[in-house]
Amino acid sequence: MTSIIPIIAVANQKGGVGKTAVTLGLASAASAAGLRTLVIDMDPQGNSTSGLGVVDTELNINDVLYADQTGVALDAVTPTLWPGVSVVPANLSLAQRDADQQLGAEMRLRKALDSPDLSARFDLVLIDCQPSVGKLVSNALIASTGVLIVTEPSIDASAGVANILNTIDTVREHYNPDLEVLGIVLNKVPPRSREADYRATELSDVLGDQLWEPVIPLRTVLAESRGARAPIHSYGSRATDLIAIFDAFLGRISSKG
Ligand SMILES: Nc1ncnc2c1ncn2[C@@H]1O[C@H](COP(=O)(O)OP(=O)(O)O)[C@@H](O)[C@H]1O
Numbered sequence: 001m002t003s004i005i006p007i008i009a010v011a012n013q014k015g016g017v018g019k020t021a022v023t024l025g026l027a028s029a030a031s032a033a034g035l036r037t038l039v040i041d042m043d044p045q046g047n048s049t050s051g052l053g054v055v056d057t058e059l060n061i062n063d064v065l066y067a068d069q070t071g072v073a074l075d076a077v078t079p080t081l082w083p084g085v086s087v088v089p090a091n092l093s094l095a096q097r098d099a100d101q102q103l104g105a106e107m108r109l110r111k112a113l114d115s116p117d118l119s120a121r122f123d124l125v126l127i128d129c130q131p132s133v134g135k136l137v138s139n140a141l142i143a144s145t146g147v148l149i150v151t152e153p154s155i156d157a158s159a160g161v162a163n164i165l166n167t168i169d170t171v172r173e174h175y176n177p178d179l180e181v182l183g184i185v186l187n188k189v190p191p192r193s194r195e196a197d198y199r200a201t202e203l204s205d206v207l208g209d210q211l212w213e214p215v216i217p218l219r220t221v222l223a224e225s226r227g228a229r230a231p232i233h234s235y236g237s238r239a240t241d242l243i244a245i246f247d248a249f250l251g252r253i254s255s256k257g
């Protein structure tokens with residue numbers, strides 16, 4: 001499969017760092033920019049699915065992976081409340097797929113996306129990953145053209161990023177040599193915290209220019225938008241800084257095919 005549109009996995013094995021927030025922030029920017037965007041929810045928690053206002057659907061990502069058929073992901077594409085944004089939804093049933101032991105089980109998402117309809121219908125694909133380094137994350141990384149790592153300024157952030165970078169190296173070596181590490185996004189940065197400054201410096205020492213500028217501040221409006229199932233771009237002047245950040249990030253990823 002050679003993809004002519006960017007397929008971006010948003011990953012880190014740590015939960016609560018903002019993978020879903022970044023996925024939805026990018027989807028919001030893409031929606032505002034008029035891009036046709038597909039979010040693939042690869043987390044059994046289904047937070048992107050619910051964040052996009054989608055509840056019950058006929059088909060979900062568990063059905064897609066279970067079917068193991070070329071191009072079948074397109075059958076599960078569901079419209080959302082956000083203009084131009086569709087989702088392949090997830091719910092708890094997806095957790096079963098982590099136990100799949102068949103040879104090739106980690107290739108199923110790539111196979112499911114292998115359809116000319118994907119680039120005919122969409123300009124951008126975002127894959128929201130589960131917090132682990134398990135089979136679902138391998139599926140996402142193998143299906144992607146690029147991966148964006150999200151982390152927060154905590155004591156174990158550097159070790160966590162090193163861990164996911166290792167997984168990515170393995171995937172590149174054995175399955176997807178073209179997978180590009182787009183960068184590392186530092187999220188939930190509190191205002192004027194010496195501890196956070198210290199962690200951010202520590203991360204930038206280790207990661208250098210892989211760490212994206214600017215960082216994403218800790219902002220209640222971001223959590224609020226999740227609850228309201230609304231794109232951050234609909235918050236206007238209450239979210240000017242966040243909107244500018246996600247627009248800039250979208251510019252960076254959508255130049256990658
Ligand atoms: N920059 C931020 N400011 C404030 N709250 C945030 C921010 N990023 C994420 N959150 C909130 O933190 C929680 C965890 O974020 P989430 O995106 O779900 O993490 P993950 O997908 O990595 O598990 C959510 O309630 C989310 O709304």
Ligand SMILES: [Mg+2]
Nearest residue numbers: 019020043047
């Ligand atoms: Mg999440």
